[in-house]
Amino acid sequence: MSFVITRDELPDLARGAAVLGTGGGGDPRLGRAMVAHALSGGPGEVTVLTVDEVPDDAFVVPVAGMGAPTISNEKIPSVEAPVAALRAIERHLGRTADAVIPVEVGGMNSMVPLLIAAQIGLPVIDGDGMGRAFPELQMKTFAAYGVPGSPMSLAGVAGESIIIDTGPDNHRMEWLARGVTMRLGGAAQITEFTMTGKQVKDTAVRGSLTVAMRIGRALREARAEHRDPMDALAETIAATDYEHLRVLFRGKVIDVERLTDGGFVRGRATVSAFGEDSRLEIVFQNEHLTATRDGRMLCTVPDLICVLDIESGEAITTEAMRYGQRVAVIGIAAPPVMRTEAALGAFGPAAFGLTDDFVPLEERLPVG
């Protein structure tokens, strides 16, 4: 059933979305603050529709921010640019959006649809195209299940708009859009994979806004009750399509290498265990891709690898990771819709140039 989001729900949503962002998806404090600001100027609430409630013939526009997190954190997006990106694709296609949907889950990117909705009164759909965050535009369930990404729009902070149409070639779209984003200073607001309500039902990861809010609430309540946040998270995940959670490692961040290259942040982080000689290495491209303990692969994309503050359970983005942080690293199983052959083709290990096979988290680590 549809529900509303007000300022009161934003902290839980941003906190939970940042966990599912697996290191990327944007900074949750920034995302929360921008939506709170937008809500204060409008009707004060945003309507969220479940996927099943979207009419089959609705014109739905997926929206997001694009760029290396290093840039987005320093070059704060304008509240106008996400609306400008929507208006640009509407003008180009000669259609008016009936609803927006997040492209991905993340501290910023779960908030972008709300930011638009709060300003122009559209509903937001409870779902997305990744069930997490991924670094590249073609890495989406929308793509895996046959929706073309083109035409897409980009908007910059100076009022520019760009439309890219590469027909059915989503990789080419990513390549061109990444170039435009770099030229816009490293960050842009985008729309892509415009589709019908029927296509949303056929291709989206369902309920991801709700899951994010539940995760956020669980972490908040665990803190109030002085409970281990990882236990609270595991309980919450067990009741969703994600289902499985494993604590992969607890330790101290002892090294982070980070390079902004080709419009992405690429690098690796090393975590050293407390009181034993063991290390976890995490490789990332905007988001975490693999977690390897002492040479043994524990978790790979598309399963989620999340680095959390060990006390609060708050997500730490790749951009915020620093020497000395005490962290828990958890794996979360991707929902079944993200593990089909088609989905693994779009965002499995090989899509990132990794040679590791995808083995489900719960098979690698049978005991929870």
Add this chain to the structure above:
Amino acid sequence: MSFVITRDELPDLARGAAVLGTGGGGDPRLGRAMVAHALSGGPGEVTVLTVDEVPDDAFVVPVAGMGAPTISNEKIPSVEAPVAALRAIERHLGRTADAVIPVEVGGMNSMVPLLIAAQIGLPVIDGDGMGRAFPELQMKTFAAYGVPGSPMSLAGVAGESIIIDTGPDNHRMEWLARGVTMRLGGAAQITEFTMTGKQVKDTAVRGSLTVAMRIGRALREARAEHRDPMDALAETIAATDYEHLRVLFRGKVIDVERLTDGGFVRGRATVSAFGEDSRLEIVFQNEHLTATRDGRMLCTVPDLICVLDIESGEAITTEAMRYGQRVAVIGIAAPPVMRTEAALGAFGPAAFGLTDDFVPLEERLPVG
């Protein structure tokens, strides 16, 4: 009065346009061959309208190739991409072109409108936005006299199309389009500065296709008559809005530095005089910008600097310049429409970061 261009006129047009291309504007043999091919498949001729014949309310689309010449010469444009760029802007604006006009004069870029016209039966307008070739999109009389470049379209060889809209900011448009062009492999087909027939009358450099054809014919005839091609050229130019021609130097190319950087070919060439100790240095960014003899400036943008084969008078592009070539370097005065304060603001020396003032060629060198 309107006239037609058939295959028979193409060699003269390409030869003359390459002279006015001042080192850039694309390779004339390639341009000629592509149009000849397109004409052989269609009605066999293209109608050319004078600027005065264009109805005030006509929807006119300026068209060109974009990119570093180094790339365009190796990565031959498809005959489809120029039409795809036109179709993309038509779809975006919901209007159908009534005519096309060259963005600039050049061995390839004077031919691009003919290539489109031959395929889809539009008239071409006898004029352009530069009266020569310039390296950057905003360097146009269209811009100098108030037509916005946006929205513009780009098309690549794989069927991609891109629309860029930067409102009134033509520099920003250039910056984004250059980034897209690099991402497309270094060359793209574009439309920009779409305008009405009235705006063409108010802003275009008139008659440049005709001038190019006259130059091409004069060079051909001079060769048949064993006349010095520079004399024939000077006579031809004297009867046009360009009016003044000066032979700046004759000598042998002894050095060429060329670097493809940021989507442009930048560099310099040195020519050594025959039988005396004197050198001419030419600086270029896709096109020739300045000619300096033994430290004395002889000619600067927007006046034209053309490097010609000393025997045949055929233009040598920056890309084709080689050690040992025997060349005449000539200066041609830009027409008055290209020397106003507004025009110099768009493409005078300062627009290229040069500190030299613009002094008209015929003032620097009073004796012809």
